[in-house]
Amino acid sequence: MTLCPPGAVLKNLLRKEYLAMTDARNEQPVALITDERGAAEYLALKPATLRAWRCRGIGPRYVVLGARAIRYTYADLGRWVAEQTHVDPVAAAA
Template identity: 40%
Template sequence: MEQPKLAIRAAAPTPHHPPLLTPEDVAARLGVSRKALERWRCTGDGPRFVRLGHKTVRYRHEDLETFISDRIVASTAMS
């Protein structure tokens, strides 16, 4: 008897799991170039990211929001 084949479906985004952001999405949101994001990934200066494959990078919404929140400053004076 032949086994039934299971259909593979991508999980639909839910309010708890919004879709991952592309580097283009993040660059536009931050007002920087994709090259800047690439440099930041190498130096560890940018938002945390998800590596899905050798060349496939995505960003989680919460990591981008944390990156932005961590950079809110009230003054340029050194402490």
Template identity: 40%
Template sequence: MATVELDDLLSNEQTAAILGLKPNTLEIWRCKGKGPAFIKLGEHPSSPIRYQRSRVMAWLHAHLHASTSSYTVANRSA
């Protein structure tokens, strides 16, 4: 069984800080199916949300661009 280091799981607030966003932006993105993949710790609507640091970093890497002409309007909505 694989173990997860506590440092590997980030709260909504920690993830927002890494991405330079407000925490509620991540909440909105989750509702719209945007942003990095997340983990819901439980079935209850108020169960905590966590993000894996490696997935947040991979998501950031996937959104790197060399210039503004390297992406289209369609890509920006992802």
């Protein structure tokens, strides 16, 4: 399932910190990734929240490039949001 980033993030996809990783054999996009700031904007959170979650071992999956570059794939962010969906038991019983 592919989720499209929200409008504000979509406008920034051409910024240099957004990278399209490609499969070298057929030049097909493998994953669209963003930095911590872009991931926080996508999730409507503060970057500090994502940093705290990483330290606690919770939150969406992330990728470490090199020694310090933290990146998130939009697929993982969308999957994580879907996993956080809860149904109100009172409303479900009605």
